[in-house]
Amino acid sequence: MRRPDPFLMSLIAAVLLASFLPCPPTWQPWLSRLTSLLVILMFFFQGAKLQRSALVESIRNWRLQGSTLLVSFALFPLLGVGLYALCHLLSPTGFLGPDLWIGVLFLCCLPSTVQSSIALTSIARGNVPAAICAATVSNILGILFTPLLTSLLLHRSHGGSGVQTVLNVAQELLLPFIAGQILQPWVGPIVRHHKILLSFSDRGSIIVMVYAAFSVAVLQGLWHRVPLLTLLGVGLVDTLLLALTLALTFLLGHGMKQSIEDNIALQFCGSKKSLASGVPMANVIFPSGAGIVVLPLMIFHQIQLFICTVLARHYANRPQ
Template identity: 40%
Template structure:
């Protein structure tokens, strides 16, 4: 029997279809009463396990090796946690003409979350950019975001953002940072045991992260299933609170226009800003794709912790932006892959990207 595949000509990510289906399921059959309590508990456990897996996957050696590109990583972090939030704050002037206050809160939260990892790597690879730099930049952004995102949210969103308070910072540390560190510790212990076994057996043993690598597909399903559970719980709570009465088709259209403008501006700034800073083509590609995108995988769990019952409206801008960035960046990556500069332009002197591409691109 042939395995069914998603048609390559479809512009929509199949996972987005699942997310929208989950939203529809929550709208038709929201969890209530005991079911809501069970869904909330399961969602909390799923989020903790999700960040445990993030910690177990992140190679400390890979992160340390990537530190030699510190200028590139600082540039990406500045785009993610400085430029993006400034654009979010500037959008405050669109309330209430284009955006309602709840939609603006969601838009501002969108600008605070970390960058993506998988899609940044994929698009950088397609565009023939600095893949190792994209790996490290996305990993650093996710790691920094566990701490920086809730702190920025506390400073910029304040206590009027639907249940957000200073206690949320403590909660997110316990629910996100602690499991992440536990995953890193597990990986570190696995490295130590593997080395001891190789010494004892004269070369045997398993490499770090072996379990994660061997069960990559299964754990990938766990990743996505956890996020779907978070979405269902958040939108179920939103339905019981009647939060969808605050959104109209006109407001959603306005939100899409604003997000398109933000994405276009970030794509331009990351590309031409990288050139102004002296980065070569390969590094600029990594900066553009890592510095212009926001992570749905990190943002949804954080919103669930930070916003509680109001998370459904808070994550709506992020869900829309996520699909938009995938579609736009896919087109850009394909065009960059056919760019004549790809074979002519030397690596930028700032980071020595061609050497990096030749080593450890996995």
């Protein structure tokens, strides 16, 4: 029997803590400053860790890389909008309610994961170098694409234009990433040598951000607005999104007559959505409502790990 994911357990603990002991309003400005600092440090270290050779390598297999980006930033948002329209056609209330649909559509605009996409591609005996490049480029471009797509899909910009939203995200995420790239010759070897500390820092930052976001949401009456049946509905929508994406990436890979190894990389990189990028982006794009916005993403995170692990093991059992 597989042991529970410690990171998932920590996220659940953060949600429970925020539900019973939310951060008091008088402390929230300090917690907000702490989360901003953690976001800056996280993307700085990501920039310092990423080797430039990975970016150069990503240009070579342009069909696979372009297909992955197309799935992440075009197909996924279209599927989200389609499900949104279908649910509103079947139910005047939209099945989930406006706040959770914002979270679902935001989820559709996010980049791919890095760690799990690479790990699952490796388990499935796919093209691991291509997966590394695809997931990395997706995350870099996501800093620009995600806020712009979110503004276009939701028609909201918090008083500014979609370009202003991109600038706000770039200020907190892209600039630290660029600074890490600039200082990579000096900081990079230290960061890569202490991978465990970096992983602990990344995950610890996300846990703190989840606690901060849910504290605000709980004080605003989150659990009065989201009953258990609605949570099950979010899980159903997330599962449909993942199933449709896995099926369409499978057909796309075969239509391009790629190797099975490239098809595996396309499926796993194209179908994933990054919790590590999504939580800090939600805090920037939705400063007062990130708690309920990241709820569909947190549920999707666990569903994608479970289903894609089963799929990866299926691929791993194919003949040599």
